[in-house]
Amino acid sequence: MRVVDTEGQSVKFPGSHILSITQFERHDIESVFAVADQMAPYARREKMTQVLDGAILGNMFFEPSTRTRISFGCAFNLLGGKVRETTGFESSALAKGESLYDTARVLSAYSDVIAMRHPQAGSVAEFASASRVPVLNGGDGANEHPTQALLDLYTIRRELEGRGRSIDGLRIAMIGDLRYGRTVHSLSKLLSLYKKVKVVLISPKELSMPESIVEGLREAGHDVVVSDELETNIRDVDIVYSTRIQEERFSSQDEADVYRGRFRINQSIYTQFCQPNTVIMHPLPRDSRAQANELDADLDNNPNLAIFRQADNGVLVRMALFALVLDVADKIHDSAKPVPWYTGGR
Amino acid sequence: MRVVDTEGQSVKFPGSHILSITQFERHDIESVFAVADQMAPYARREKMTQVLDGAILGNMFFEPSTRTRISFGCAFNLLGGKVRETTGFESSALAKGESLYDTARVLSAYSDVIAMRHPQAGSVAEFASASRVPVLNGGDGANEHPTQALLDLYTIRRELEGRGRSIDGLRIAMIGDLRYGRTVHSLSKLLSLYKKVKVVLISPKELSMPESIVEGLREAGHDVVVSDELETNIRDVDIVYSTRIQEERFSSQDEADVYRGRFRINQSIYTQFCQPNTVIMHPLPRDSRAQANELDADLDNNPNLAIFRQADNGVLVRMALFALVLDVADKIHDSAKPVPWYTGGR
Amino acid sequence: MRVVDTEGQSVKFPGSHILSITQFERHDIESVFAVADQMAPYARREKMTQVLDGAILGNMFFEPSTRTRISFGCAFNLLGGKVRETTGFESSALAKGESLYDTARVLSAYSDVIAMRHPQAGSVAEFASASRVPVLNGGDGANEHPTQALLDLYTIRRELEGRGRSIDGLRIAMIGDLRYGRTVHSLSKLLSLYKKVKVVLISPKELSMPESIVEGLREAGHDVVVSDELETNIRDVDIVYSTRIQEERFSSQDEADVYRGRFRINQSIYTQFCQPNTVIMHPLPRDSRAQANELDADLDNNPNLAIFRQADNGVLVRMALFALVLDVADKIHDSAKPVPWYTGGR
Incomplete structure (x- = not known):
């Protein structure tokens, strides 16, 4: 396992930082997913646990x-812990010239684990190197957002389970802004850990997947198809992973509209071109405004639209990471209790 | 009972949304108030409960x-639950074109119940229709703020208890900006569920109560008096409900000052014109600046000034709604414990 | 003991406001520090307590x-309590002309104790006078920040413990902006309660310690040295307390740079001029930008750099104040439990 501690040494999960998907080997990912599976009944409120009672995020x-x-806060609460929080930048000493080192030394004394987002690439790792407690990267600018990548892959695994398929042998189409979209980059890197994946990359040429990512997929032995046509390329895939086409990437509104029109999926396109049980994913938020809706609202009753289950899975994956990092994964069942309030049977 | 679920069907409180005062029939209100009464010792810290331990608002x-x-968060904490929170708009996906439907599908997975405020009328109901958990409307623009209306009526009921009077037969003067004031509209609608109420509406003509509200009161058989004179109309009422005169509603500052001067209540006016135990209410905040103080600070030692008890009652009413919606109202007493810390004997 | 209640009368800690260091006599401070000592194993996660379970900050x-x-929120969580919170001003009724009296009456009903920061000097005391629960001053503009002063003195006491020295007989150099720096003023006042202290005040003449503070130290019988030279004056002290030189205090950038250069401490200066175990303190944040770093990053591995232990001690002191004000200080040990999650052995 290559999950690393603050000195860059290999350690097990307890006490580790979760900074990058490159930390994870395939069996690490399987460990996270196995714990995430165990979290489902707690997230569905079928039972409750207080295993992190007294701990602070x-x-x-x-x-x-x-x-x-x-999602991070809720995941921690569902394990019984409390949350202290900050939002935004202005009130922070960072704005007054304090180093991330100092900020990390001070703030890490206040909690048992930290989830951190910061606009600057590399900042979370820099913070983690001075932190006295484990740090989970909640997104550091254009760099990494590992819990999103893990929840995407976990969603693929869960959605395929009922279909007799698995990540090995997966066929997936990634659609939209593949150049700047952080989630499709990370997902592609994770897929390199698996076998015989077919990846169809559908984007305008201006927004095509960076060559290094494509190379990584090919080096893993995967079948990569690159195209700027939607319909002909979503016929034989298990997963359609849609992302937003951002108008600011184009020289004119007209050009943006051409591409947005070409990559839009609605129920009619789904019925005509996709397999009947093709799973639809999206990292959210999807833009519901008429000129931009990459996934039309008429898909909302399609049982294969997995975008909200995908968001739900984020809680499971984050619960799993907290439980592993704080070393309570095997204590949860013993602390399980019935839920005494109305839960809606969800 | 007309409390409705997401399909608009009648259901009991557990699992219901609380969106509008029009959901409530008289016996529903009595149910809420009976539970609110039971919450008082917990809000006063005479005992504590953890009945919602593990639940998330x-x-x-x-x-x-x-x-x-x-007030919402405190009410939930007093029942033993935890709170996840957002404040303001900027960081929200709503600002990036996400539909309320998507926002609701995602956010409602994170908690067991939602309290929501949003500047746009109707938005909370739209959110609720997609939510997987009960939603309590904390104010949706000019539309509704049902917990405020309930706490106002609950305050009237409690204040009158010691005076041998009740909401049936109530005499109330509503004063100030009756045209735009959401609270006086909602309170008037709730009063239509009761009998033989006398409502004195005191405002500048420009800010008079909308005709539809006045009609509703008259259709309920109530006695409605409309005036723009304060002193002669507050003599024979049980409750004086004061609201702010907002200067921006008038063509000139001078005109605003005329009206503000005419509707200002201080201890001298109270003593001269009111019954000796007339209750003074206000939805707060009251403007303490010299040119605007509709309720003078010299009333602060008047025991009939109920404005802070009114705010306190908001916690009781919100505790009651949480307990009803999450179906724990009858489990609270069994979970009661003594309070081990200093409480000030409040 | 001169800790005061809302009527200004002397009371014991339970139920008291903590507004100013002038409330404290020497034995009060010793009481706070004795309780803070007991908090250390909880803050280090060697054990946990739920003594404030159900209480709200x-x-x-x-x-x-x-x-x-x-720091305040974490301290309260570590005692088992929950936290309701507001940050910033804009959303507050205070901005709409509400008096602090009204705000205090309303908000103090929601919690068992309040920690408050407000930009206006005197505002926290004004708020406290109307509050129904104890208020801890978290900083009111240029006026007071008593928990910072207490944690500074507590840090001095703890750092000296291992050195066979004590606050009586202390030798301390305060460096930097002594004119506007709130922390050095408060610390000087607290030192007046102790015996035979030597205080070396090192600052540009423009930023020298106010005469009233110097007088107070001299009246307490202390030895006060005033200088604008660093090296010759940090040779024989137990504590170097550095603060930021703010460039906006000077007529030109050049002049600011002269002073900043003269008061900068790095490892080389430390080795050359300080005793080998002189303790370095700073209220933080320290400015890490090249032109302003009063404490160089090359000191970060110096075991006598106490600036992060100083920040840590803030949690202990705040835990102690909460425990004293809410009267649970003697109940904590009975409620102690082992910590079941990963703690990093800190």
Whole structure:
């Protein structure tokens, strides 16, 4: 296992930072997913645990975020812990010229584990190197957002389970802004750990997947198809992973509209071109405005639209990481209790 | 009972959204108030409960608010639950074109119940229709703020208890900006569920109560008096409900000052014109600046000034709604424990 | 003991406000420090307590702050309590003309104790006078920040313990902006309660310690040295307390740079001029930018650099104050439990 401690040495999960998907080998990922599976009944409120009663999460979001921040906080609460939090930058000593080293030394004394987002690439690792407690990277600019990559892969695994397929042998189409989209880069890197994957990369030429990522997939022995046509390329895939086409990437609004029109999926396109049980994923948020909706609202009743299960899985994966890093994964079942309040049977 | 679920069907409280005062029939309100009564010893820290231990409130304030937000959060904490929270709009995916439907699908997975404020009328109901957990409306623009209306009526009921009077037969004067004031509209609608109420509406003509509200009161058989004179109309009422005159509603500062001067209540006016035990209410905040103070600070030692008890009651009403919606109202007493820390005997 | 209640009367700690260091006599400080000592194993996660389970802290920061806010919240969480919080001013009714009296009456109903920061001097005391629960001053503008002063003195006491010295007989150099620096003023006042202290005040003449503070030290019988030279004056002290030289205090950047250069401490200066075990303190944040670093990063491995232990001690002191004010200091050991999660053995 290559999960590393602050000195860059290999250690097991307890006490480790989770900074990058490059830390994970395939069996590490399987460990995380196995623990995430065990978290499902707690996230569904079928039972509850207080295994982290008394523990404190420092939920340090130096860049605003509602859902990722709350997903981390909720995951920690579901394990019984408490959350201290910051949102945004202005009130921080970082803005007054304090080094990340000092900030990390001070803030890491306040909690048992830290989830951190920061706009600057590399900042979370720099913070972690001075932190006295494990740090989970919640996104450091254009660099990494490892929990998103893990929840994407976990979603693929869970969605395929009922279909008699697995990540080995997966066929996936990635669609949209593949050049700047952090999630498709990370997912591609994780897929390199698996076997015989077919990856169809559908994007405008201006927004095509960086060559280094494509090379990585090919070096892993995967079959990579590159195209700027949607319909002909989503016929034989298990997963359609859609992302947003951002208009600011194009020289004119007209050009942006051409591409957005070409990569839009609605129920009619799905029925006509996809396999009947092709899974639809998206990292969210999807833009619901008429000129930009890459996934039309008429898909919302399609049972293969997995975008909200995908978001839900983020809680499971984050619970699993907290449990592994704080070394309580094997104590959860013993502490399980029935839930005494209304849960809606979800 | 007309409390509705997401399909608009009648259900009991457990699992229901609380979106509008129009959901409530008189016996529903009595149910809420009976539970609120039971919450008083917990809010006064005479005992404590952990009945919602492990439950999470999503306190989603897409419009900033300190006191309503904290009142909801405090109410949930007093029942033993934890709170995840957002304040303001900027960091939200809503600002990036995400639909309320998507936001609701994602965020509602993180908590067991949601309290939500949003600047746009109807937005909370739209959110609720996609939410997987019950949603309590914490104010949606000019539309509804049902917990404020309930706490106002609950305050009237409690204040009158010691005076041998009740909401049936109530005499109340509403004063100030009756045109735009959301609280007086909602309170008037709730009063239509009761009998033989006398409502004195005191405002500048420009800020008079909307005709539809006045009609509703008259259809309920209530006695409605409309006036723009304060002193002669507050003589024979049980409750004086004061609201702010907002200067921006008038063509000139001079005109605003005329009206503000005419509707200002201080101890001298109270003594001269009111019954000796007339209750004074206000939705707060009251403007303490000299040119605007509708309730003078010299009333602060008047025992009939109920404005802070009114704010306190918000915690009781919100505790009651949480307990009803999450179906733990009848489990609270069994979980009661003594409070081991200093409470000030409040 | 002169800790005061809302009527200014002397009371014991339980239920008291903590507004100013002038409330404390020497034996009060010793009481706080004795309780803080007992908090250390909880802050180090050697054991945990839930003594404030069910209690709510209102962490009211009307002026943004990350570390002081989180330090208060963390201290309360470590005692088992929950935290409701506000950050910044804009969303507050205070901005709409509400008096601090009203704000205090309303907000103090939501919690069992309040920690408050506000940009206006005197505002926290004004708030406290209307509050129904104890208020801890977390900083009111240029006025007071008593928990910082207490943690500074507590740090001095703990650092000296292993050196066979004590606050009586202490030799301390205060360096930098002594005119505007709130922390050095407060620390000087606290030192007046002790015996035979030598205080070396090193600053540019423009930023020298106010005469009233110097007088107070001399009246206490202390030996005060005033200088604008660093090296010759840090030779024989137990503590070097460095603060930031702020460039905006000088007429030109050049002049600021002269002084900053003269008061900068790095490992070379430390080795050359200080005793081998002189303790280095700083209220943080220290400015790490090249033109301003009063304490160079090359000191970070010097075991006598106490600046992070100093920040850590803030949690202990705040835990102690909460425990004293809420009267649970003697109940903590009975409620102690082992910590079941990974703690890193810190």
